[in-house]
Amino acid sequence: MENTLDVKVEETFPDVCVPKGLAAKAGLSGRAIPAFVSDWLVSRYRTGDGVDAEAISKFISRHLPDKKQKEALLYELRNGNELKILDAYSVTVHPTKCDLMLRIPALDARGRVVESIVDENPLLLMGGVWRSGTLTWKAKPDKKAEYEIVMTQYRPMQSSVIDIDYYIEQRRRYSTEE
Numbered sequence: 001m002e003n004t005l006d007v008k009v010e011e012t013f014p015d016v017c018v019p020k021g022l023a024a025k026a027g028l029s030g031r032a033i034p035a036f037v038s039d040w041l042v043s044r045y046r047t048g049d050g051v052d053a054e055a056i057s058k059f060i061s062r063h064l065p066d067k068k069q070k071e072a073l074l075y076e077l078r079n080g081n082e083l084k085i086l087d088a089y090s091v092t093v094h095p096t097k098c099d100l101m102l103r104i105p106a107l108d109a110r111g112r113v114v115e116s117i118v119d120e121n122p123l124l125l126m127g128g129v130w131r132s133g134t135l136t137w138k139a140k141p142d143k144k145a146e147y148e149i150v151m152t153q154y155r156p157m158q159s160s161v162i163d164i165d166y167y168i169e170q171r172r173r174y175s176t177e178e
Helices: 004-012 021-025 035-044 053-063 067-078 115-120 122-126 164-171
Strands: 083-093 100-104 109-113 129-139 147-156
Touching: 021 035, 035 053, 053 083, 067 083, 067 129, 083 122, 100 147, 109 115, 115 122, 115 147, 122 129
Parallel strands: 109 147
Antiparallel strands: 083 100, 083 129, 100 109, 129 147
C-alpha cells in the first residue's frame, strides 16, 4: 500500500514526480545511465502504478546503444540512415582549424556539430551533457571523397529552467511536518 505522503507528492507534482522504485521494475538498474535519464524513461513509459518495461527495453536498444552495437550503427549511418541517440555529448574547438569537434561516446567516435547547436547549448563545451542527438553521415565540405558524422539536431532531456514559483505555490499544500 502506498504511503499517503507519496500519493500527495504525485498528485501535487505530477509532471516532475517519478517513483524511484519503478526504475528497478523497468530493468534500468543494471545500466550505466544517470538517474535523470532513468527518471525520464520511467515518466515517459509509465502505466498507472507500473511501467512498460518492454517499451523501455525497445527504446534503450534503439536510442541508448551498447558499445557492442558501434559498428552496426556506423554501418546504418554509412547507408544514409539518421540515428537518434541519447548520449553524453561534448564539443571541443580544434586549436588550429577552429572546427567544432563533437565527441560521441556511444559510438566511440568524433564528428562535427552544426554551429547553431553549440550557440543554443553552450554547456556542450563544458563536458558530457546527456541529450538526444540526431546524427547523419555527410561528405566533408572540403574533401568530397571523405565522410564524417554530423549532429544536425539536439534536444534536451531535462529542463534547464526551473519554475520556482510553481514549486513555492505547490509547497503551500504541505504542512511543516510533511
